[in-house]
Amino acid sequence: MTTLSSVKRRGVVCGITLGALLLGARPASADLVLFEKDGWTFFTDGRVNSFMSLGTGDDFPTPTPNNNPQGMDASGMPLSNPTHQLIGGGGAYFTAGFPNDQGYAGKFLGTRVRSGFLGTILAFGMKRQLTETTTIKSYMSLWGTSQTYARDRNNDAGLSTSKGFDAREAWIGIDGPWGSFIAGRQGGILGGISTEIDFLYGHNFGVGLPCLEIYYPTCGHIGTGALGPGNAAGFSYVSPSAGGLHVKVALYDPVRLLGAWERVPYPRPEGAIWFERQLTPSVWFKVQAEGMYQFMGQRGGAKIGTMNDPHSTDEVWGVAGGARLEAGIFRVGLSAFRGKGLGTYVALQNSPSTFNSATMNFRYFTGYYAQTAAVFGHEQISAGIGRVKDDLLPEDKTDAGTSNLKYQTGISAAFYHHLTSSLVLGFDYFNFRTDWWGAPNSNQIPDANGIPVTQILPGFLPAEKQTVHLFNLGATFHW
Amino acid sequence: MKILHKHKGSAAVRFGLCLAACLSWSRVAGAEVELAEKDGWTFTFDGRINAFLSGGNGDDLPLPTPDPAGVNTHYVMGGTGDSQAPPGTGRANVGWPGNYGQQDSMNNYRAIRVRSGMYGNIMGFGVGRKVSDDLSIRGYISIWSTVESLNYDKWAPINAEAREGYFNVIGNWGTVTIGRTLAWLGRMSYEIDTAYGHGFGVGLPCTDGLGPACGHIGTGAIFPGYGANVSYTTPSIGGLRLHAGVFDPVVFSTSAQDWSHASIVRPEGALTFDRPIGATGRIKLGVEGLYQPISRIAMDATTMATSRVSTSIWGASGGLRVEVGPLRLGVSGFRGKGLGLFYALQRSSATEDKNPTDPQLRTFTGGYGQLALVFGKIQLSGGFGMSYVDQTTFDKSDASVSVIRYQRGISGGFYYYATDAIVVGVDFFNFAAGWWGSPLVDTDPNTGAMTVSGKLAGEKQVLNFLNAGVTYHW
Numbered sequence: 001m002t003t004l005s006s007v008k009r010r011g012v013v014c015g016i017t018l019g020a021l022l023l024g025a026r027p028a029s030a031d032l033v034l035f036e037k038d039g040w041t042f043f044t045d046g047r048v049n050s051f052m053s054l055g056t057g058d059d060f061p062t063p064t065p066n067n068n069p070q071g072m073d074a075s076g077m078p079l080s081n082p083t084h085q086l087i088g089g090g091g092a093y094f095t096a097g098f099p100n101d102q103g104y105a106g107k108f109l110g111t112r113v114r115s116g117f118l119g120t121i122l123a124f125g126m127k128r129q130l131t132e133t134t135t136i137k138s139y140m141s142l143w144g145t146s147q148t149y150a151r152d153r154n155n156d157a158g159l160s161t162s163k164g165f166d167a168r169e170a171w172i173g174i175d176g177p178w179g180s181f182i183a184g185r186q187g188g189i190l191g192g193i194s195t196e197i198d199f200l201y202g203h204n205f206g207v208g209l210p211c212l213e214i215y216y217p218t219c220g221h222i223g224t225g226a227l228g229p230g231n232a233a234g235f236s237y238v239s240p241s242a243g244g245l246h247v248k249v250a251l252y253d254p255v256r257l258l259g260a261w262e263r264v265p266y267p268r269p270e271g272a273i274w275f276e277r278q279l280t281p282s283v284w285f286k287v288q289a290e291g292m293y294q295f296m297g298q299r300g301g302a303k304i305g306t307m308n309d310p311h312s313t314d315e316v317w318g319v320a321g322g323a324r325l326e327a328g329i330f331r332v333g334l335s336a337f338r339g340k341g342l343g344t345y346v347a348l349q350n351s352p353s354t355f356n357s358a359t360m361n362f363r364y365f366t367g368y369y370a371q372t373a374a375v376f377g378h379e380q381i382s383a384g385i386g387r388v389k390d391d392l393l394p395e396d397k398t399d400a401g402t403s404n405l406k407y408q409t410g411i412s413a414a415f416y417h418h419l420t421s422s423l424v425l426g427f428d429y430f431n432f433r434t435d436w437w438g439a440p441n442s443n444q445i446p447d448a449n450g451i452p453v454t455q456i457l458p459g460f461l462p463a464e465k466q467t468v469h470l471f472n473l474g475a476t477f478h479w
Numbered sequence: 480m481k482i483l484h485k486h487k488g489s490a491a492v493r494f495g496l497c498l499a500a501c502l503s504w505s506r507v508a509g510a511e512v513e514l515a516e517k518d519g520w521t522f523t524f525d526g527r528i529n530a531f532l533s534g535g536n537g538d539d540l541p542l543p544t545p546d547p548a549g550v551n552t553h554y555v556m557g558g559t560g561d562s563q564a565p566p567g568t569g570r571a572n573v574g575w576p577g578n579y580g581q582q583d584s585m586n587n588y589r590a591i592r593v594r595s596g597m598y599g600n601i602m603g604f605g606v607g608r609k610v611s612d613d614l615s616i617r618g619y620i621s622i623w624s625t626v627e628s629l630n631y632d633k634w635a636p637i638n639a640e641a642r643e644g645y646f647n648v649i650g651n652w653g654t655v656t657i658g659r660t661l662a663w664l665g666r667m668s669y670e671i672d673t674a675y676g677h678g679f680g681v682g683l684p685c686t687d688g689l690g691p692a693c694g695h696i697g698t699g700a701i702f703p704g705y706g707a708n709v710s711y712t713t714p715s716i717g718g719l720r721l722h723a724g725v726f727d728p729v730v731f732s733t734s735a736q737d738w739s740h741a742s743i744v745r746p747e748g749a750l751t752f753d754r755p756i757g758a759t760g761r762i763k764l765g766v767e768g769l770y771q772p773i774s775r776i777a778m779d780a781t782t783m784a785t786s787r788v789s790t791s792i793w794g795a796s797g798g799l800r801v802e803v804g805p806l807r808l809g810v811s812g813f814r815g816k817g818l819g820l821f822y823a824l825q826r827s828s829a830t831e832d833k834n835p836t837d838p839q840l841r842t843f844t845g846g847y848g849q850l851a852l853v854f855g856k857i858q859l860s861g862g863f864g865m866s867y868v869d870q871t872t873f874d875k876s877d878a879s880v881s882v883i884r885y886q887r888g889i890s891g892g893f894y895y896y897a898t899d900a901i902v903v904g905v906d907f908f909n910f911a912a913g914w915w916g917s918p919l920v921d922t923d924p925n926t927g928a929m930t931v932s933g934k935l936a937g938e939k940q941v942l943n944f945l946n947a948g949v950t951y952h953w
Contacts (some may be wrong), residue, residue, distance in 0.1 A: 035514035035515055035522075037512070037513065037514060038512070038895045040512050040514075041490065042512070042514050042524055051733060082630070093634075094634075098542075124524075124602055126526070126953045128900060128953075130898060130901075136900065136901060136951060138526070138527075138528040138899075138951050138953070140526075140528065140600055140602055142622070142639055164636075164638045164639065165622075165637070165638065165639040166636035166637055166638065167600065167622075167624030167637040167638070167639040168637060169624075170528055170600035170624055170626060170637075171528060171530070171626075172529070172530070172949065172950075172951040173753060183528075183529070183530040183948065183949050184528050184529070184530040184600065184626050185600070185624075185626040185627075185637065186626075229816070230633050231633075232593070232628070232633060233530055233592075233593035233594060233595075233625075233626035233627045233628070234530075234593050235530065235532065235593065251532070251593070253592050253593040253594070253626075253627050253628070254590075254591075254592070254631060255631055255632070255633040256578075256630070256631040256632065257582055257758070258579075258630075258632065262579055262580020262581070263580050263581055263582070263583070264580075264581070264590070264631055265581065265589050265590045265591060266590075266591055267532070267591050267593060274898075297583075298580075334611075346633070346634075348633050349633075349634075350632065350633070350634065377610075442514070
């Protein structure tokens with residue numbers, strides 16, 4: 001598995017704008033050095049990949065009909081029952097389920113040639129030894145995808161930003177006996193261990209769940225129990241190892257949630273602590289805990305929502321943790337996270353499932369993820385399972401117009417064959433299931449003036465669900 | 480200051496404002512890292528990475544001055560009601576609007592970001608070949624990006640930009656440059672800001688939404704912008720050089736009724752004189768100019784007949800740099816019609832008036848002074864600049880908008896050159912903007928005739944920025 005490390009070491013990880021925190025990962029192999037001259041070292045790394053990706057299963061579901069007993073108006077005529085929408089039903093990105101434009105008669109069948117968990121990456125760096133013990137390094141990575149946006153060739157050129165490079169990382173790192181300091185655009189921290197597990201044991205050379213059917217590098221298990229840390233401008237410090245113990249603290253450019261929580265005057269602190277140790281020549285483990293906090297304010301300090309929540313400030317927070325164990329040929333990783341306003345895919349995700357669009361109150365998210373792998377020489381077999389849960393807010397339970405996201409669940413399996421140290425063939429399967437809570441039971445009754453009003457009844461309508469199977473076959477060349 | 484000289488002398492000096500620079504591509508290429516030399520080919524790499532903690536505090540873009548009579552309902556140019564360039568585009572326009580949502584209930588702005596400096600993150604690659612003893616060819620491409628994402632949005636991709644892509648043919652008869660490079664008008668002011676002001680700092684963030692930052696650009700200094708061009712530079716005659724080129728033309732609108740037709744290329748050029756003074760001193764003087772015809776279709780309201788109406792964009796600028804001992808001094812100025820506040824030929828709310836039948840380009844004037852003291856590894860900088868916008872005749876009777884009048888910047892900076900590749904910087908920038916105030920127009924109820932009876936007080940904005948960060952360059 002040494003071929004993982006060139007990318008891994010700098011945390012150039014994952015599909016959905018999720019660089020990963022992998023500084024705590026195991027010692028890695030050298031960068032591909034192109035030139036060394038006058039104390040400067042110029043190096044590169046990167047990858048190109050493409051996968052034939054077949055998806056089949058349910059189309060995005062339609063709302064369950066409201067067949068509750070109808071109320072009657074004053075004349076005894078039945079009043080039509082309220083109807084509802086599904087969260088994610090408008091095709092909103094990274095919100096819920098697997099929206100697509102290829103469905104027919106309730107079923108989805110689509111084939112694409114797409115990028116994998118990591119996109120196409122071209123990265124360069126310059127390194128210089130400042131003193132005997134201190135080095136400085138710069139690194140910039142440019143990301144792209146092999147597929148076009150929405151199967152539209154017009155998006156291949158011209159004004160399209162979807163085929164431009166995404167400069168996902170660009171940072172300076174100073175390493176010394178006192179630790180490491182990084183300034184610039186880099187991976188976040190919260191969710192780092194779950195993404196690391198997915199990358200190392202799951203989908204480094206695979207696809208997993210396409211984050212979006214129409215575009216993007218893919219998600220692996222992100223969105224189904226693993227949480228992507230995202231990328232952001234920031235300053236971070238990692239302490240030197242104290243018997244295997246490391247601490248990382250960082251301050252990041254704040255994130256706003258458009259249309260809801262837009263005033264973010266202070267940078268966002270994130271941090272992690274991890275312990276790793278080689279127990280025997282063949283047994284190694286790592287345990288990591290992470291946290292994040294961000295103050296959020298509503299625009300102009302005024303409250304946007306109209307329901308029973310008078311606050312104009314709030315906060316997003318999250319905690320996460322996980323562990324990795326490698327013993328002989330076996331690899332196993334476990335992780336979990338919980339937090340307020342996090343989102344299903346990446347920490348601080350701006351989507352209708354993250355907060356109630358009327359009150360702006362943040363929902364709570366909980367995720368669990370387990371991944372195992374067995375490595376036999378050039379072959380790797382992997383399997384994983386994960387789930388993320390989106391809790392209902394009190395106001396969600398009385399909103400007859402919406403069926404909110406409940407679970408996103410993923411089950412995966414993969415086989416990888418390392419043809420050479422830089423060429424990997426991969427075949428993977430991903431079962432993606434989404435469950436909604438169902439809209440609260442409701443009907444309409446006349447009020448004192450005879451005007452129909454919605455009446456919330458006990459329980460929920462039968463919950464909607466969607467299951468999609470994805471089969472992905474492709475190759476990755478990396479350096 | 481070694482690094483500044485290095486960049487000044489390199490084939491590509493860069494800048495922020497969504498703008499990069501080949502500051503002096505005609506000069507002898509300097510100290511990029513030469514990575515390989517083989518079979519007559521030379522491959523070089525240069526660039527930088529930086530990040531700054533950048534906090535701003537002060538007024539958000541002002542609200543319109545209320546009309547005591549309650550008649551006038553104008554908007555403030557650059558603010559709500561101005562559709563030209565809202566804050567969410569990440570493009571500098573007029574004043575300094577905080578990104579959507581960053582204002583508190585008192586219309587104050589206070590926010591801290593981690594952002595790129597006046598120069599973004601840059602990777603520049605050069606490939607050169609010596610064709611003969613007195614002829615060489617060199618190609619160069621630079622890729623730019625920022626550390627911060629657009630509008631505080633974690634999902635927004637960081638779209639890298641190929642800001643420069645050109646090649647030089649260099650002989651003893653001069654240098655021909657073909658491709659995308661920095662233009663000429665405003666180069667001296669930009670060069671002064673880079674060398675003595677904000678080359679390793681932030682200064683004024685061009686916008687709250689996205690960088691790179693502006694330094695003193697927009698407040699007395701004007702950035703030349705980039706353009707595709709074919710240019711020629713004479714050899715140095717005792718330090719004197721003439722630079723002349725033709726650039727891809729620029730238009731200000733996509734509407735045929737507006738300034739959208741530019742049928743010929745734009746000539747731009749400069750005359751520079753650059754000489755050392757003693758062993759460590761230096762003097763550089765430059766004057767620059769541009770001219771571009773531009774036209775639109777006008778329609779006679781009665782006959783509906785159409786005709787082409789032409790005008791011209793023009794600009795003249797210049798500056799002086801002197802280095803004596805630890806002292807660095809630069810002064811510059813510009814004036815021109817249709818130039819814009821931030822960069823030459825900028826499409827913005829300030830560029831033309833709102834006359835629906837006969838829009839006119841506004842005239843801009845700027846002055847900028849920058850001082851620096853260099854003591855070994857330490858540089859102290861201080862600068863002052865102001866850009867000023869003239870009103871057109873129509874502006875003086877247009878009650879719908881308060882037009883920008885000036886943008887002013889006062890800056891201070893401290894830079895520590897920790898090594899020849901690492902610079903730590905702290906800088907302060909005071910930004911102020913003022914508007915002309917909306918005219919008060921009385922309408923005769925009988926005849927409908929309108930007369931200007933005065934004007935409302937001009938709106939003002941004052942913001943302070945404090946920036947601290949580090950740059951690694953090679």
